[in-house]
Amino acid sequence: MKHKIILDTDPGIDDAVMISTALTDPKLEVALITTVAGNVTVDKTTKNALKLVDFFNKDVPVAAGATDPLIKKFEDAARIHGESGMAGYDFPEPTSKPLDLHAVQALHETLMNSAEPITLITTGAYTNIA
Numbered sequence: 001m002k003h004k005i006i007l008d009t010d011p012g013i014d015d016a017v018m019i020s021t022a023l024t025d026p027k028l029e030v031a032l033i034t035t036v037a038g039n040v041t042v043d044k045t046t047k048n049a050l051k052l053v054d055f056f057n058k059d060v061p062v063a064a065g066a067t068d069p070l071i072k073k074f075e076d077a078a079r080i081h082g083e084s085g086m087a088g089y090d091f092p093e094p095t096s097k098p099l100d101l102h103a104v105q106a107l108h109e110t111l112m113n114s115a116e117p118i119t120l121i122t123t124g125a126y127t128n129i130a
Contacts, residue, residue, distance in 0.1 A: 003029065006032045012081035012085040025073060034103035048086050054096055054098060
């Protein structure tokens, strides 16, 4: 039986490794990936998540979330992760699109509609979870 998970993340290089591992682990079922501004802006983290989903040929929904922290000013880490957040890794442009739901709503709907428990794995800024 697969362990069902949701990934809430800000894919720069570090989280890209985690997403890649989760998408290819036969013991895991990734039910949803939600993105947040963190390493780079949320539009870039969302694009990075979509690139990985497409690269591994997976049918996993991706939902964009918070664009800014709740309290402090957003500071991206492009100086570390590169302008795209995944500098040095040239994936094709994604063909899949993010959900038309905000990440918080997608999280709520996925959790409430699941017949089995889902583990939430958070590796980015915790703004969507807050």
